[in-house]
Amino acid sequence: MTPFDVAGLDAVVIGGDTRAAAQVAALLDGGSSVTVVAPELTATIDDLVGRGLVTWVRDVEPADLDRFDLVLRGRPRAPEPDRILGIGSVTLVGGGPGDPGLVTVAGREAIQQADVIVTDRLAPIAALAWARPDVELIDVAKIPGGRSTSQDDINQLLVEHAKAGRHVVRFKGGDNFVFGRGGEELLACHAAGIATRVIPGVSSAIAAPALAGVPVTHRGLTQGFTVISGHVPPDHPDSTLDYAALARSGTTIVVLMGVRTLEAICAALVTGGLAPSTPAAVVADGSLSSQHVVRATVSTIAAHAAGVRPPAVAVIGDVADIDGLVDDADGTSR
Structure with missing residues (x-):
């Protein structure tokens, strides 16, 4: 998922949002040792820290960055282009077990076309690099014993963004219909009159x-x-x-x-x-x-x-x- 070999590199990512999480996931997948520098973390990066896969520091002096082999700064979200929004939709995309290479072709296409991606910690976060620069990324990770977004809030996010005319992807690990509460999300969308599509994932x-x-x-x-x-x-x-x-x-x-x-x-x-x-x-x-x-x-x-x-x-x-x-x-x- 990275354009060059990062295996064995000591890398640092500046930023703790969902876009930074995609960079972190790609570096981990490539074999790097990763440190994140940010005052706050999105839930997905927080989970990686809790699992011992990533080191987190809230701040560093600029000179301290010299010890890293690779320094990446989180990409800001690009301005949303002027366009007339039509009828929105929600696509449930199963992301497979974690390796972005196991996302289906249809799943990748949905990510590339999305206006909004609602994701969580078990989705292959490195796959978010396929999204458009202006996409809105929303992390609704549920961490065992830690931070969590209620299912009702997730359902509301899907419906509200779709009603605003946006194409929403609900991106989860595995398959959305295998203990992924995909059925509940689909029913919430149907009740609101939202057009939906299901793209199965590798469980x-x-x-x-x-x-x-x-x-x-x-x-x-x-x-x-x-x-x-x-x-x-x-x-x-x-x-x-x-x-x-x-x-x-x-x-x-x-x-x-x-x-x-x-x-x-x-x-x-x-x-x-x-x-x-x-x-x-x-x-x-x-x-x-x-x-x-x-x-x-x-x-x-x-x-x-x-x-x-x-x-x-x-x-x-x-x-x-x-x-x-x-x-x-x-x-x-x-």
């Missing part, structure tokens, strides 16, 4: 395991896979999952949003009859340069992955440990 439920050498199905091992949300633990009143049935299903179990609840989920599966020796893996930062994998069993994976931070995908089943597909070069730890 991290399949892509992240695949990039770690874990197929969610494999002939002779499993004839299906089940994707569940780990947002709430099994004993939570909002949980509607039958973990005993999942344990007996014989399918691969893929857990999204389950870093915090993994221990309770695994315990419920074992209590439900799943063998404690069943292989398991956690893939963190799937498709990114920071991707790393933890492998263990369903009874021990939570302890082995205790230091993992979101985003991460857990895979439970025999497919998590197939001879010949496990590559230690993928950052695996046991």
